[in-house]
Amino acid sequence: MSENPEASITQEQRQAYIDKYGLTPAEAGHEMLIQMIEDHFAEGLETEVEPFPETDREFGALLDQLRPLSADQLREKLVISGWLLQPYGEDQMRCQECMYYLVHKRWCDLPELDLPAKPEWWCRLWRI
Amino acid sequence: MANLLWLQGGACSGNTMSFLNAEEPSACDLVTDFGINVLWQPSLGLELGDQVKEIVEKCISGEIKLDIFVFEGTVINAPNGTGEWNRFCGRPMKDWVKELSAVADFVVAIGDCATYGGIPATAPNPSESVGLQFLKRDKGGALGEGFAAKSGLPVINIPGCPAHPDWVTQILVAVATGRAGDLTLDEFHRPKTFFSSFTQTGCTRNMHFAYKVSTTAFGQRKGCLFYDLGCRGPMTHSPCNRILWNRHSSKTRAGMPCLGCTEPEFPFFDLAPGTVFKTQTVMGVPKDMPEGVDKKGYIKLTAAAKGAAPAWAEEDIFVV
Ligand code: SF4
Ligand code: SF4
Ligand code: SF4
Numbered sequence: 001m002s003e004n005p006e007a008s009i010t011q012e013q014r015q016a017y018i019d020k021y022g023l024t025p026a027e028a029g030h031e032m033l034i035q036m037i038e039d040h041f042a043e044g045l046e047t048e049v050e051p052f053p054e055t056d057r058e059f060g061a062l063l064d065q066l067r068p069l070s071a072d073q074l075r076e077k078l079v080i081s082g083w084l085l086q087p088y089g090e091d092q093m094r095c096q097e098c099m100y101y102l103v104h105k106r107w108c109d110l111p112e113l114d115l116p117a118k119p120e121w122w123c124r125l126w127r128i
Numbered sequence: 129m130a131n132l133l134w135l136q137g138g139a140c141s142g143n144t145m146s147f148l149n150a151e152e153p154s155a156c157d158l159v160t161d162f163g164i165n166v167l168w169q170p171s172l173g174l175e176l177g178d179q180v181k182e183i184v185e186k187c188i189s190g191e192i193k194l195d196i197f198v199f200e201g202t203v204i205n206a207p208n209g210t211g212e213w214n215r216f217c218g219r220p221m222k223d224w225v226k227e228l229s230a231v232a233d234f235v236v237a238i239g240d241c242a243t244y245g246g247i248p249a250t251a252p253n254p255s256e257s258v259g260l261q262f263l264k265r266d267k268g269g270a271l272g273e274g275f276a277a278k279s280g281l282p283v284i285n286i287p288g289c290p291a292h293p294d295w296v297t298q299i300l301v302a303v304a305t306g307r308a309g310d311l312t313l314d315e316f317h318r319p320k321t322f323f324s325s326f327t328q329t330g331c332t333r334n335m336h337f338a339y340k341v342s343t344t345a346f347g348q349r350k351g352c353l354f355y356d357l358g359c360r361g362p363m364t365h366s367p368c369n370r371i372l373w374n375r376h377s378s379k380t381r382a383g384m385p386c387l388g389c390t391e392p393e394f395p396f397f398d399l400a401p402g403t404v405f406k407t408q409t410v411m412g413v414p415k416d417m418p419e420g421v422d423k424k425g426y427i428k429l430t431a432a433a434k435g436a437a438p439a440w441a442e443e444d445i446f447v448v
Pocket of ligand 2: 327328329331332333334335337352353354359360361362380385386
């Protein structure tokens with residue numbers, strides 16, 4: 001949770017969230033965050049699905065980009081992590097089998113993401 | 129009465145410190161209850177300089193019978209194979225090691241440095257360090273592959289960084305009381321009684337390992353350290369979760385990943401940046417699988433375990 005959300009997203013972005021949902025991502029609960037994520041994609045959000053981090057060095061570099069983001073920077077988190085609302089690749093990788101996925105909480109436990117997720121979703125930080 | 133001489137090469141004294149913390153039996157019990165006569169030990173010996181040299185020379189000449197020769201630390205060969213970087217009693221330590229090993233009934237290497245080279249032998253190994261009979265996984269070391277002490281046993285290796293105090297004292301007691309014949313050694317000369325089960329055997333996180341719930345940050349009591357934080361418990365042979373440290377804990381119980389310090393390759397990946405406390409993966413799949421598991425099986429197991437994981441596995445079940 002960011003203590004100073006204004007510092008992380010612009011006033012306009014913040015206002016847009018408030019106009020639409022009555023609150024920002026940092027204040028949103030599980031269902032509302034799911035809604036926000038799905039809406040971002042419905043509005044045409046493109047995320048950086050490739051390149052897949054093949055080694056730990058590349059994986060670590062993505063975490064370094066994610067770490068400074070505040071909880072309100074939902075859009076940036078989705079873009080950098082290469083988030084998708086469907087399984088990905090030949091092996092049909094998905095959150096359900098990912099090491100970070102808490103299947104009962106339906107939550108991505110990777111501290112740098114810390115977001116709700118559906119079992120059929122995926123991002124490029126997937127690992128098993 | 130069994131005479132024991134303990135010398136130290138390229139070492140940090142960690143195994144001596146560990147030995148002095150032993151409880152079952154303690155270092156004092158070795159002397160009072162099990163008839164071990166400590167001829168000299170770097171932290172315990174009262175003799176200095178020429179007095180030490182005299183003891184060592186008498187062992188080599190046979191005037192003092194040397195039953196057990198214990199070595200801690202690497203055998204240093206630098207510079208250029210001379211061993212001059214580690215002089216002891218007027219000559220390179222490596223020469224004393226060779227001569228003492230030749231006359232001792234039993235030779236016991238304690239700690240990773242003495243067994244396999246450990247941290248000092250990590251590339252580029254500037255001290256030209258080797259273990260007594262191995263350099264990492266390769267046989268040979270300072271004494272050579274074919275070496276056997278007078279008892280017929282090769283060097284008995286008690287690895288660890290440091291070795292657990294009780295592994296040390298229990299093996300010394302077995303040797304000193306004539307039960308060395310009961311010891312069976314594995315391919316890396318480790319006594320099987322301690323080193324055939326895994327660090328994971330007895331780990332309190334085993335249920336989280338089974339249900340594939342990851343510890344994602346230090347200090348978390350939930351989850352298993354294998355998936356993200358680089359725990360080597362499933363492929364490391366040690367009794368760390370059976371014979372507990374300080375009698376009540378272990379690295380993994382306390383939330384610290386096992387670094388695999390009882391394996392010849394330790395430290396893994398030559399300590400390259402980003403390899404410590406981080407599970408090494410290729411395309412999201414761990415590079416090192418739990419022993420005996422292949423990639424295909426691992427992927428199948430993960431899918432099944434995730435599907436079957438109960439809700440409590442996602443919580444901290446250790447309520448204070
Ligand atoms: S890291 Fe990515 S794939 Fe894994 S649970 Fe989180 S969002 Fe899903
Ligand atoms: S923390 Fe390490 S030793 Fe414990 S269950 Fe997990 S992998 Fe095994
Ligand atoms: S837990 Fe692992 S690293 Fe720690 S002492 Fe045991 S074998 Fe060594």
